Amino acid sequence: MSTTTVAPLTIEDAELLIVTAQRAAEGAGVTVSVTVLDAGGQLLAFRRDDRSVPISGETSTRKAYTALQLDAPTAELVGLVQPGGLFHTLPTALDRPLLFIAGGVPVHRDGRLIGAIGVGGGAPDQDHGFATEAARALV
Template sequence: MSISLRRARTMIRKAFENARGAEMKPLAAVVLDEGGHIIAFEREDGARPGRFEIAHGKAYGAVMLGMPGSAQMARAEAQAYFIACANGALGGRMVPVPGGVIVRDSKGKILGAVGVSGDTSDNDAAAAKAGIEAAGLTAEI
């Protein structure tokens, strides 16, 4: 199983709907497959410049390390050298904070990741989780 374009668009749409209901700031969201390739990206009207790069970095770090942004942040606090080295090995493309959410199927297999940026990192993660679950998949935040 992989994440289809249709399902990726559903994740983004539902993440944005969740954000509007929670009165979050305008967001940007990206969905990556298990290899870190972009399936879909959207930015809400009013989202600040640079949100694509941040959302992508959150999702990219999650899928490449197999751990969500919250776990990456905890690891950075405990072992900053590991995250710094991993980020260097991955070309500086990681943003190790909440908002990079792993997407799993019903058997626990990693299918990819969703990255959201625009509000607080915890709110970004909540919006991503809502989008993933609305698409019938499991979110690891």
């Protein structure tokens, strides 16, 4: 059995994630909020553009939490909570801040889940793109 230690998500990693996502959003002319959670679901970093809609802070955090808990991009989960979907009752079955809207992406290092990033404020596909770009920058 392997006991390889994987470095946790650091504050420096979190800052890189936030800056990369914000730059991508700015390049697209979109104002966003960005949340980074560590592997335990604790807030590691958060930034909200002062021009973004206030609810974007909440949505970015819930997207990150959902991506972390299910270890999957929220964009891939949207269809699963639709009527008839595998997880149709999941959003209401648990007393957790889950949000099945694109924009949350798990963050891995050496194949292990070390945290998640959530972006809110743009259209769902834009938020997903910003979060994905940030996660790729961490590699």
